[in-house]
Amino acid sequence: MKHPLLVFNEKGIYCQQADVYIDAWRAVDKCIVTHGHSDHSRWGHKRYITHRRNVPIIKHRLGDITVTPKEWNETFTINGVTFSLHPAGHITGSSQVRVEYKGEVWVFTGDYKVEDDGLAETFEPIKCQTFITECTFGLPAFKWEPQADVFTDINNWWATNKAEARTSVLFGYSLGKAQRLIKHLDTSIGKIYTHGAVEKMTQVIRAEYDLPPTELITRDSKKEDIAGNIVIAPPSAHGGIWIRKMLPYVTATASGWMAFRGARRRRAMDKGFVLSDHADWDGLLSAIKETGCEKVITTHGYTDIFSRYLREELGYDARTEKTQYEGELNEIETEKEEEA
Amino acid sequence: MKHFAKLIRTIDSTNKTNEKVNALAEYFNIANDSDKLWAIAILSHRRPKRPVNTTLLREWATEQSGIPLWLFEESYHIVGDLAETIALILPKTTKESDKSLSQVIAEIISLREMDDASKKAYLHENWMNMSYYERFIFNKIITGGFRIGVSQKLMTRALSKSTGIDEDILAYKLMGDWTPVSTTYTQLIEEENPSDYLSKPYPFYLAYAVEDGFQESMGEISNWSFEHKWDGIRAQVILRNNEVFVWSRGEELVTDKYPEFQRFLDHIPNGTVLDGEILPFPDGRIGDFRDLQTRIGRKNISKNLLAKTPVILVAYDLLEWQGEDIRNKPFSFRRKILDAMIAKLNSESIGLFLSSTMRFEKWESAAEERKRSREKRSEGLMIKRIDSSYQVGRKKGDWWKWKVDPFTIDAVLTYAMRGHGRRANLYTDYTFGLWDNGELVTFAKAYSGLTDKELREIDAWIKKNTLERFGPVRSVTPHHVFEIAFEGIAKSSRHKSGVATRFPRILRWRRDKKIDEANTLSDLKDLIPK
Numbered sequence: 047m048k049h050p051l052l053v054f055n056e057k058g059i060y061c062q063q064a065d066v067y068i069d070a071w072r073a074v075d076k077c078i079v080t081h082g083h084s085d086h087s088r089w090g091h092k093r094y095i096t097h098r099r100n101v102p103i104i105k106h107r108l109g110d111i112t113v114t115p116k117e118w119n120e121t122f123t124i125n126g127v128t129f130s131l132h133p134a135g136h137i138t139g140s141s142q143v144r145v146e147y148k149g150e151v152w153v154f155t156g157d158y159k160v161e162d163d164g165l166a167e168t169f170e171p172i173k174c175q176t177f178i179t180e181c182t183f184g185l186p187a188f189k190w191e192p193q194a195d196v197f198t199d200i201n202n203w204w205a206t207n208k209a210e211a212r213t214s215v216l217f218g219y220s221l222g223k224a225q226r227l228i229k230h231l232d233t234s235i236g237k238i239y240t241h242g243a244v245e246k247m248t249q250v251i252r253a254e255y256d257l258p259p260t261e262l263i264t265r266d267s268k269k270e271d272i273a274g275n276i277v278i279a280p281p282s283a284h285g286g287i288w289i290r291k292m293l294p295y296v297t298a299t300a301s302g303w304m305a306f307r308g309a310r311r312r313r314a315m316d317k318g319f320v321l322s323d324h325a326d327w328d329g330l331l332s333a334i335k336e337t338g339c340e341k342v343i344t345t346h347g348y349t350d351i352f353s354r355y356l357r358e359e360l361g362y363d364a365r366t367e368k369t370q371y372e373g374e375l376n377e378i379e380t381e382k383e384e385e386a
Numbered sequence: 387m388k389h390f391a392k393l394i395r396t397i398d399s400t401n402k403t404n405e406k407v408n409a410l411a412e413y414f415n416i417a418n419d420s421d422k423l424w425a426i427a428i429l430s431h432r433r434p435k436r437p438v439n440t441t442l443l444r445e446w447a448t449e450q451s452g453i454p455l456w457l458f459e460e461s462y463h464i465v466g467d468l469a470e471t472i473a474l475i476l477p478k479t480t481k482e483s484d485k486s487l488s489q490v491i492a493e494i495i496s497l498r499e500m501d502d503a504s505k506k507a508y509l510h511e512n513w514m515n516m517s518y519y520e521r522f523i524f525n526k527i528i529t530g531g532f533r534i535g536v537s538q539k540l541m542t543r544a545l546s547k548s549t550g551i552d553e554d555i556l557a558y559k560l561m562g563d564w565t566p567v568s569t570t571y572t573q574l575i576e577e578e579n580p581s582d583y584l585s586k587p588y589p590f591y592l593a594y595a596v597e598d599g600f601q602e603s604m605g606e607i608s609n610w611s612f613e614h615k616w617d618g619i620r621a622q623v624i625l626r627n628n629e630v631f632v633w634s635r636g637e638e639l640v641t642d643k644y645p646e647f648q649r650f651l652d653h654i655p656n657g658t659v660l661d662g663e664i665l666p667f668p669d670g671r672i673g674d675f676r677d678l679q680t681r682i683g684r685k686n687i688s689k690n691l692l693a694k695t696p697v698i699l700v701a702y703d704l705l706e707w708q709g710e711d712i713r714n715k716p717f718s719f720r721r722k723i724l725d726a727m728i729a730k731l732n733s734e735s736i737g738l739f740l741s742s743t744m745r746f747e748k749w750e751s752a753a754e755e756r757k758r759s760r761e762k763r764s765e766g767l768m769i770k771r772i773d774s775s776y777q778v779g780r781k782k783g784d785w786w787k788w789k790v791d792p793f794t795i796d797a798v799l800t801y802a803m804r805g806h807g808r809r810a811n812l813y814t815d816y817t818f819g820l821w822d823n824g825e826l827v828t829f830a831k832a833y834s835g836l837t838d839k840e841l842r843e844i845d846a847w848i849k850k851n852t853l854e855r856f857g858p859v860r861s862v863t864p865h866h867v868f869e870i871a872f873e874g875i876a877k878s879s880r881h882k883s884g885v886a887t888r889f890p891r892i893l894r895w896r897r898d899k900k901i902d903e904a905n906t907l908s909d910l911k912d913l914i915p916k
Contacts, residue, residue: 186474187471188474189478305474308465310398312838351460359453359454
């Protein structure tokens, strides 16, 4: 039997022919990295290959690393295997990886969403035979509203809070979600304040992308200046003493998990906005269809359920591979956002 | 429906009690009487009978969504709430219902009489003509169990705010077995109608548990009266107009389940309301709570069951005497009348016992008495201020419960299941095993008692250490030891371990213990009272 072009081993997704890993979760010699979230870009690889716009992000997170930047659609060949990066629409600078060898094409999505969020480069469908897809939200219970509607809700919420003389504290992952929120907040309502982790990452991203002004909350920030404005903070800041400066405040989380009432109540949030950087059920199905693939490998999320659906209902040759990617889980479930 | 959906959405968008009360009061201000009455009914768990069984409901929702049934079931396991799952998986709409809440509920009630094809057609049409929140509420009303973070107390407070009627009076008016079909908003809330009050119980006064070192803040011990805390069903027995009414704490009229108390009629005068505990009394002594469970579930009480598991009332308070509400009189006064009344009767022959009061001069003596709780078949002591009035609901200050320490045992985590509601998507329901001949035998399931942080940690561990999956359940590598507390223990042929425990819950995570340091099944059996 022919050796598969990409295999899943204990270190990551591996291309033996090119001796290169993609989004490895253990330290390896050469690794193509799809995007800057910590479960995809681990520390300790000898050489990183990633999209040019992801370089400052991973350098900010990982420090002094050896990294080769690539452009979208730029091909590079290693021992006969041709690689190229294509926008995944997940966060700024996030890629899918196309791998071609002797006419056989595989695509690994990393994390992705199909809706244009007005900030990250829009997801580009790539024809392939084997499609390795995430399925963080691979259940029919997840159906996103158009982004414009969600931001109308968010901005209305902010305006209402302001009218009631309360500060709006909105939680979202400091890389990706925070900048997407900042990009679409209506600054005619007030000012955007940030938590340290969000501010640092926003400054890194500002170099390449146009974002409205933000102001870091420091020890010297005055309570009365912040009052009525909006504060963007990572989920880990919820429940800490830091937030007392915002009193009286109202809290909300922007995450795909907020589609479930239970998830919001568990986090003791006032409000939940259903806003995700991952594809919803229909998004996943349309992305798969557009690749024209025959084989699907699901990597993280509701993998077993989703691949069963693809097999039994849609006739794909679909299976699951175990990885250590977390999807959007860390946005609500864990406290371990690194101090960026 | 629009207003009610907006109300639920607002309540869902805040964690602050005051805002919930305001939103509810606002709703009561704008809604018409029949909508208000239904809103009150639903929020106090008086829902119409389920018109469609959940199997059909799932099938029809699945059909309309165009997904296979197994995928619906998987989604339901993860979402954790049937009404919410259905609302989520149905095709999206941009419509809003133009029906009123009471109209929708009237339709749901009449749905019961229809054939399956008409039911299905009705649901399919209505699901597609509602917004997401309307759909969710509609499904909640159909499936029952309308728990959305609004307690009856909170609803009563809002109603008081909107009507200007005193909260305690409203609580009283809302008790009993009324339904929106049997009454109107005006009758229930606004009118004074004495005949309605014939069967009405008073709101129960509930005690708080004491905290460690409470003795310091209690003042003179001579101000306090002590009793054992009985482990049965809290109940009010009402004698008015030559009728007996028995109410359980869940505001359920349970007169028919306890025919024993009909005997009170010939002995206790009209205009009497007793507060006490219903206890099982097999073989002429107080039995185990589990004996009572054979009585709770039954609609028809057979002679056989009556003979095998008779019940008694252990009375501890008198709320009404000679037709007069005496709840505002001091506890000592109420008890004096109660004690005298019972003393005059040959009360034990009719199944009426008195919960004896005790006085102590020192807290140490009270503690000694508390230690005797298990042998007296009680679960600790009640401490009541001698001049306390009988208040409404759970209030701090005058009544306290000082329970015995629970039994505890160290057990190994063996299976985990996803939680529901607030805990959906997290593995929070655990099964624990004890050693028996080198194997772990399941002895209890427990879910409460961990902090959110611990829950997330153990959840992540479970996801990485799964051995096998069975639907929503996973077996895990035996690795973690937990200290499990429980209130009662008895032999059981229904359990694999041969032992049934009552109200098991996690006391603490014993990270310091390895699995071979967990207890054995025979350690557990040693705890069974001889």
